Amino acid sequence: xxxxxxxxxxxxxxxxxxxxxxxxxxxxxxxxxxxxxxxxxxxxxxxxxxxxxxxxxxxxxxxxxxxxxxxxxxxxxxxxxxxxxxxxxxxxxxxxxxxxxxxxxxxxxxxxxxxxxxxxxxxxxxxxxxxxxxxxxxxxxxxxxxxxxxxxxxxxxxxxxxxxxxxxxxxxxxxxxxxxxxxxxxxxxxxxxxxxxxxxxxxxxxxxxxxxxxxxxxxxxxxxxxxxxxxxxxxxxxxxxxxxxxxxxxxxxxxxxxxxxxxxxxxxxxxxxxxxxxxxxxxxxxxxxxxxxxxxxxxxxxxxxxxxxxxxxxxxxxxxxxxxxxxxxxxxxxxxxxxxxxxxxxxxxxxxxxxxxxxxxxxxxxxxxxxxxxxxxxxxxxxxxxxxxxxxxxxxxxxxxxxxxxxxxxxxxxxxxxxxxxxxxxxxxxxxxxxxxxxxxxxxxxxxxx
Amino acid sequence: xxxxxxxxxxxxxxxxxxxxxxxxxxxxxxxxxxxxxxxxxxxxxxxxxxxxxxxxxxxxxxxxxxxxxxxxxxxxxxxxxxxxxxxxxxxxxxxxxxxxxxxxxxxxxxxxxxxxxxxxxxxxxxxxxxxxxxxxxxxxxxxxxxxxxxxxxxxxxxxxxxxxxxxxxxxxxxxxxxxxxxxxxxxxxxxxxxxxxxxxxxxxxxxxxxxxxxxxxxxxxxxxxxxxxxxxxxxxxxxxxxxxxxxxxxxxxxxxxxxxxxxxxxxxxxxxxxxxxxxxxxxxxxxxxxxxxxxxxxxxxxxxxxxxxxxxxxxxxxxxxxxxxxxxxxxxxxxxxxxxxxxxxxxxxxxxxxxxxxxxxxxxxxxxxxxxxxxxxxxxxxxxxxxxxxxxxxxxxxxxxxxxxxxxxxxxxxxxxxxxxxxxxxxxxxxxxxxxxxxxxxxxxxxxxx
Numbered sequence: 001x002x003x004x005x006x007x008x009x010x011x012x013x014x015x016x017x018x019x020x021x022x023x024x025x026x027x028x029x030x031x032x033x034x035x036x037x038x039x040x041x042x043x044x045x046x047x048x049x050x051x052x053x054x055x056x057x058x059x060x061x062x063x064x065x066x067x068x069x070x071x072x073x074x075x076x077x078x079x080x081x082x083x084x085x086x087x088x089x090x091x092x093x094x095x096x097x098x099x100x101x102x103x104x105x106x107x108x109x110x111x112x113x114x115x116x117x118x119x120x121x122x123x124x125x126x127x128x129x130x131x132x133x134x135x136x137x138x139x140x141x142x143x144x145x146x147x148x149x150x151x152x153x154x155x156x157x158x159x160x161x162x163x164x165x166x167x168x169x170x171x172x173x174x175x176x177x178x179x180x181x182x183x184x185x186x187x188x189x190x191x192x193x194x195x196x197x198x199x200x201x202x203x204x205x206x207x208x209x210x211x212x213x214x215x216x217x218x219x220x221x222x223x224x225x226x227x228x229x230x231x232x233x234x235x236x237x238x239x240x241x242x243x244x245x246x247x248x249x250x251x252x253x254x255x256x257x258x259x260x261x262x263x264x265x266x267x268x269x270x271x272x273x274x275x276x277x278x279x280x281x282x283x284x285x286x287x288x289x290x291x292x293x294x295x296x297x298x299x300x301x302x303x304x305x306x307x308x309x310x311x312x313x314x315x316x317x318x319x320x321x322x323x324x325x326x327x328x329x330x331x332x333x334x335x336x337x338x339x340x341x342x343x344x345x346x347x348x349x350x351x352x353x354x355x356x357x358x359x360x361x362x363x364x365x366x367x368x369x370x371x372x373x374x375x376x377x378x379x380x381x382x383x384x385x386x387x388x389x390x391x392x393x394x395x396x397x398x399x400x401x402x403x404x405x406x407x408x409x410x411x412x413x414x415x416x417x418x419x420x421x422x423x424x425x426x427x428x429x430x431x432x433x434x435x436x437x438x439x440x441x442x443x444x445x446x447x448x449x450x
Numbered sequence: 451x452x453x454x455x456x457x458x459x460x461x462x463x464x465x466x467x468x469x470x471x472x473x474x475x476x477x478x479x480x481x482x483x484x485x486x487x488x489x490x491x492x493x494x495x496x497x498x499x500x501x502x503x504x505x506x507x508x509x510x511x512x513x514x515x516x517x518x519x520x521x522x523x524x525x526x527x528x529x530x531x532x533x534x535x536x537x538x539x540x541x542x543x544x545x546x547x548x549x550x551x552x553x554x555x556x557x558x559x560x561x562x563x564x565x566x567x568x569x570x571x572x573x574x575x576x577x578x579x580x581x582x583x584x585x586x587x588x589x590x591x592x593x594x595x596x597x598x599x600x601x602x603x604x605x606x607x608x609x610x611x612x613x614x615x616x617x618x619x620x621x622x623x624x625x626x627x628x629x630x631x632x633x634x635x636x637x638x639x640x641x642x643x644x645x646x647x648x649x650x651x652x653x654x655x656x657x658x659x660x661x662x663x664x665x666x667x668x669x670x671x672x673x674x675x676x677x678x679x680x681x682x683x684x685x686x687x688x689x690x691x692x693x694x695x696x697x698x699x700x701x702x703x704x705x706x707x708x709x710x711x712x713x714x715x716x717x718x719x720x721x722x723x724x725x726x727x728x729x730x731x732x733x734x735x736x737x738x739x740x741x742x743x744x745x746x747x748x749x750x751x752x753x754x755x756x757x758x759x760x761x762x763x764x765x766x767x768x769x770x771x772x773x774x775x776x777x778x779x780x781x782x783x784x785x786x787x788x789x790x791x792x793x794x795x796x797x798x799x800x801x802x803x804x805x806x807x808x809x810x811x812x813x814x815x816x817x818x819x820x821x822x823x824x825x826x827x828x829x830x831x832x833x834x835x836x837x838x839x840x841x842x843x844x845x846x847x848x849x850x851x852x853x854x855x856x857x858x859x860x861x862x863x864x865x866x867x868x869x870x871x872x873x874x875x876x877x878x879x880x881x882x883x884x885x886x887x888x889x890x891x892x893x894x895x896x897x898x899x900x
């Protein structure tokens with residue numbers, strides 16, 4: 001950026017908060033290491049007014065900006081791949097009191113999910129959205145990407161938790177609607193529009209979020225299943241009988257081997273199973289017996305049940321350890337997709353074959369939130385810049401009637417394939433909305449829209 | 451409209467479906483009779499392609515259009531008050547099969563809520579949104595207005611049920627995304643944007659809707675309470691203990707008197723109470739005892755419980771009969787508002803006084819979905835065109851931090867007061883989005899935006 005723009009930015013947020021960003025590390029590189037950018041400046045405003053001032057400067061100067069939260073995104077949507085200024089929202093850490101009657105809280109964009117969870121827990125509540133990156137992922141980032149996570153099945157994603165939003169428009173004007181009224185049919189629903197817009201329409205600075213009760217009883221079970229189709233069938237059957245079911249995570253034997261080996265864990269079962277389903281129920285009435293009865297009605301092979309917190313965490317570790325274990329193999333291609341439930345098992349079989357056919361060094365790992373139709377297709381053994389596998393997998397997803405992004409968004413990683421999930425008319429509508437809210441095109445101009 | 455436009459419309463949908471609309475009755479007048487318009491033509495397309503063709507004709511000719519579903523709206527948003535063409539969506543009655551695995555169904559905009567409910571019930575499911583106008587209100591109308599209803603407390607409103615949408619843009623292009631994938635982060639969420647946009651951004655022609663299980667047990671209870679604040683306190687306490695609580699409806703003794711007298715019902719209790727709370731629980735485990743225990747923990751005066759369908763309906767009749775009974779008094783001013791829960795009781799007292807002070811002939815009736823903060827303020831005794839009461843009540847709502855529309859929308863009735871709930875920046879954003887999607891301004895141009 002021009003020296004006068006830098007001086008203006010420093011005047012707005014203090015020179016200590018405009019960092020030399022001429023580096024390919026830290027905020028300029030994504031968490032997986034696949035997307036490495038460069039930035040002329042990392043700007044760290046401390047208040048919504050400072051965010052507004054920064055955007056007004058950038059808009060007037062035509063300087064493109066990438067908003068960034070915890071930088072845990074997986075589609076290269078929060079890093080400056082085209083030399084954008086990084087607008088870090090991490091200092092917006094204000095966390096308001098929990099309103100016990102409405103079960104709501106207002107959180108600044110820089111608040112991490114784990115801090116939000118701890119804050120809610122003090123009042124016997126919890127935030128419905130939970131995911132493995134909770135220590136680093138922020139409220140702002142999860143709103144901008146409509147993060148899903150492991151409890152989507154019961155509570156929906158981030159969009160469903162939003163009761164209000166505060167955001168700054170490209171030109172620096174502030175939109176604020178944080179009253180948290182449950183019913184409020186007074187115009188277009190901006191929280192829903194901004195949620196999942198990946199920083200392209202406005203910069204989210206705070207959110208009014210719904211909380212849900214923290215049930216007194218939790219029970220987790222790991223089920224050995226004869227295959228993906230069987231695991232899905234078991235999941236559907238459990239959901240049918242158990243409204244208190246809040247997670248149903250799938251992984252395969254190969255993934256479990258990797259996790260057990262690399263993270264030095266004990267095997268969950270003496271026998272091996274082609275597929276595993278990790279389920280969790282939570283309720284104020286102990287759901288253990290109901291869960292056991294529901295499992296008994298299915299064709300599950302092996303069952304390991306956890307009720308105590310330590311045992312439950314140990315079972316979850318088999319699932320959440322996948323990301324960590326896989327990263328030890330190199331930089332993975334992370335392809336997060338949704339399939340129609342009826343297509344999921346066939347897709348799971350075919351995608352492994354396709355990836356193997358593509359490159360003998362490539363290896364496909366599958367896991368995900370199976371009742372949402374959501375598979376995380378991770379491919380290791382290829383260089384970060386090799387897009388053949390993205391092309392092959394996403395095309396296969398579209399052939400099966402799926403979505404090329406379930407919960408990670410489009411970012412820069414998938415925008416070349418957005419046409420597989422969206423019609424030309426839809427893309428036209430997206431572009432028209434983008435132009436309406438960001439006429440100079442400074443907000444994350446290189447993500448989402450092809 | 452010009453004769454050549456009429457001929458073109460007749461060519462697109464058949465002359466039998468372009469009706470002479472030069473009348474102030476039927477589709478040109480709203481259900482309450484408060485809003486009486488005139489229209490040059492009522493056009494009734496039978497397919498989405500015909501809707502597209504009609505809009506292309508109107509857009510090219512610059513002819514404004516009011517989309518209309520069951521015409522049960524209460525804010526004058528679906529009637530041609532400025533001589534618009536009425537685009538009736540009632541013939542879009544296609545109703546797809548219920549998918550048992552995903553619990554979803556695709557419904558055309560003309561499908562009534564009661565038909566949708568019956569269709570879901572055949573598969574042991576139900577549509578979460580339910581409201582008194584179910585026999586006439588349509589899927590399209592409820593999507594366009596983000597209808598709430600009596601089960602909002604448990605399931606949210608129409609927006610929360612949407613898994614996909616089909617709509618026609620002003621220029622006749624069709625946006626269709628009905629695959630119903632639960633997780634689909636591929637761009638801006640158009641279903642949420644169109645839901646509640648009151649026909650100003652696009653014409654909804656079909657929706658992919660989530661269904662919820664129909665529990666085996668339902669129990670309804672009517673509770674006599676010493677006042678509004680006490681009723682609210684009881685409601686909050688019940689919700690705290692009963693996740694299976696799905697309705698909490700408030701009404702006052704005066705309203706009950708009116709309903710009992712006009713609809714010739716029996717009194718529910720030998721004693722009279724200042725306020726009544728009607729609650730309903732539904733679960734697969736009989737909730738009667740849990741409900742009784744939860745009620746016992748509160749300060750409720752009288753309790754009437756219904757488990758059999760007939761008895762439950764009889765209890766609901768006291769609440770749902772309010773609209774019918776009130777209409778016998780003349781054309782009411784219907785002001786549907788939300789208050790923060792902490793302000794609701796104070797508002798309920800003050801609004802009655804304000805209305806009485808305004809005009810000795812005016813009478814204020816209060817009822818609503820109390821745990822959502824949603825009060826329906828009905829005022830009788832004034833002429834339909836007398837807006838003093840709207841001004842007084844909506845200003846009072848804003849003074850208490852509430853929303854001028856909870857679930858009915860803005861329409862033409864409240865657009866002069868939208869500034870009470872929305873900032874100038876928000877209104878600018880709304881206008882920018884409107885221009886982006888409907889550049890010629892033909893879609894319901896006289897509603898919502900001041």
